[in-house]
Amino acid sequence: MxxxxxxxxxxxxxxxxxxxxxxxxxxxxxxxxxxxxxxxxxxxxxxxxxxxxxxxxxxxxxxxxxxxxxxxxxxxxxxxxxxxxxxxxxxxxxxxxxxxxxxxxxxxxxxxxxxxxxxxxxxxxxxxxxxxxxGDYAVAAGLNQMVSSIxxxxxxxxxxxxxxxxxxxxxxxxxxxxxxxxxxxxxxxxxxAEVRLPNGSYNVKSTTIRSIFSDFNQGFFYIIKDKLLTSLVASFTIFGVINGGCSVMLIFILKYKLVPHSYELFSVWAGVIAGFGILIGSVAASVCAGKCRFRSMIIIGLLTSGLFMICAGYVSTVYLFFVMIFLSTLMIPLVNVAIGGWMPHIVDPKMMGRVESWSTPILMLSQSLTLGFITFSYPKVLSIESLFLIVGAMTVLSAFYYLFFVPADTIEERAAIEPMVKGSLETPGAKD
CATH class of the missing domain: 1.20.1250 (Growth Hormone; Chain: A;)
Known part of the structure; x- marks a missing residue:
């Protein structure tokens, strides 16, 4: 700490x-x-x-x-x-x-x-x-997670x-x-100036729709030509599924299965417990970021979070449900901190804005599609347990993707973790 x-x-x-x-x-x-x-x-x-x-x-x-x-x-x-x-x-x-x-x-x-x-x-x-x-990239990502959880x-x-x-x-x-x-x-x-304007001075008057789309396309191709960067950006799809599912699944299972007559009160507690899970997980993830490889953090976070999410759909009491939700959210910061600490190491500062701007629309699109799927499938086609199974299974499968398709010891990851292990003193920005 x-x-x-x-x-x-x-x-x-x-x-x-x-x-x-x-x-x-x-x-x-x-x-x-x-x-x-x-x-x-x-x-x-x-x-x-x-x-x-x-x-x-x-x-x-x-x-x-x-x-x-x-x-x-x-x-x-x-x-x-x-x-x-x-x-x-x-x-x-x-x-x-x-x-x-x-x-x-x-x-x-x-x-x-x-x-x-x-x-x-x-x-x-x-x-x-x-x-x-x-060495501070992952620390900053962990602090952001803590603030969000608070x-x-x-x-x-x-x-x-x-x-x-x-x-x-x-x-x-x-x-x-x-x-x-x-x-x-x-x-x-x-x-x-090189931090504020990495591509040099820019004349707004010369901006055209064509130039904007040209820059946008450069960002897209910059992402897809790098397998590792593509994997990291694509991870926001999973976050969208989790956000979209949890935004309605938690209250659905409380209302229609566990505590139908007092679901409003318990839904408030579910939010508090999830928040504490993310807060504690953020502290642990910040510590792990200096000692563990980012790829391992992502795999462990996705795998365990997905498994506990599946279990949450099949418990029979509301108190066991709270335990499963706490354990599931406890592991999510491992993924967020790892991605937040890893991406700055592999993205050219001149392209960081265009790469960063892809995360939100991917997350929101995935979240919207998940909500649409739940709207049309529950309860006519799928049970509440099936919703938890699907969301959890997608999270687990994404862990296996990182396990089998993302290189185990990439140059980028070694470059990312070495400054934290050695305590690098280099500071890109100017001191005040």
Whole structure:
């Protein structure tokens, strides 16, 4: 754990990490409050809450082809900070729309803000690749996992508290302030030009649709020509299946099999237990990343998580179900941290934005297809046990793919783990 906290000695990383956490915190509070607002104010129109979620997922599938190009061609630091500034402005617009209860304004603003936010992650991840030591990549991925798990455990509850005491308007104001603080923090560190602009200065006026698609195609072919990189990016398909399945399977098995009369309460506990599983697993994965090969972490994580997921579908009591869910989520961070630590080692910094931009649409497409499959197959064709079996089996099969088709000792993996074992002191980014 000392190695994990040592990363904060890098002032540039500390500022970017704080900016990311601040931005996420405000978003969780604001968006949770919005869901409660729709359910309370428009209780006779429950589809509005679903439409709200749709406004967050659709931009991923519509603009993924341009976000990576922007991160590789434009100033990454300005992209990240401008995303926050624009999001803050849109939050204020959302506040006005909510105040006057104009649904025709609310959803377009949510959609636009979600679209703007998609440009943030590729730019931020590309910057981190340039300012961290090679041995810190997996540590940073582990910290991101820990933050995500904490938000999973406490985020909705915190959003609910703010909504109850400050209303949707107060939550949205906090949301806007978080973006403003994040934008300021992102612009504070002095980051080298070759990290911010790895492909040199870029003239926006020369940008055409043809040039954007040309860059996008370069990113696609860059991924598919490397078997290892293709495997890592394709892993997000499995994450989409897991996310899509778990988003409905957990509540289905509670309602229709284990605790039909009190499934609401137990579904809350299921989310808390899953969050704690990911949190503890993130700490363990960060430690393992410095001692274990990434390929081994991915195989073990996928195999054990899939097996426990299958078992979760066949248990007879809700308490055994919680144990299986905890053990399943405990192993998922092994995969996430391994991929997050491995990819920066094998991707050219000039292509990082275009490679990173593929993960979200692949995940969202896989998640949407999984939800569609469940919608049409359950309960007419498949039982709840069969859903857990299918999702778990796909996860296990992906582990066997890494076991038999990904080289056991690649040059890229040796290069990735050596700096962590030896404690490399090289720092790509400039010091403040």
């Amino acid at each position: 000392k190695a994990s906290f040592a990363i904060f000695k890098n002032r540039q990383y500390s500022l970017l990490f704080t900016a990311s956490v601040t931005s996420q915190l405000g978003s969780v509070i604001g968006m949770t409050a919005l869901i409660f607002y729709f359910l309370d104010r428009f209780s006779h129109q429950p589809y509005l809450a679903t439409l709200n979620e749709l406004m967050f997922s659709l931009p991923s599938l519509l603009i993924f082809w341009i976000v990576g190009v922007a991160a590789d061609r434009m100033d990454r630091q300005k992209i990240a900070s401008n995303c926050d500034w624009i999001s803050a402005f849109l939050s204020i617009a959302l506040l006005v729309a909510v105040e006057f209860e104009h649904l025709s304004w609310i959803f377009p603003v949510i959609f636009l803000r979600a679209a703007v936010a998609k440009f943030f992650a590729p730019a931020e991840q590309a910057i981190l690749q340039g300012i961290l030591r090679k 938000f999973m455990i406490f985020g909705n509850g915190l959003g609910a508290l703010v909504y109850w005491y400050m209303g949707p308007q107060g939550a949205i104001i906090i949301d806007a302030l978080s973006f403003i603080i994040s934008a300021i923090l992102i612009r504070l560190p002095k980051i080298r």
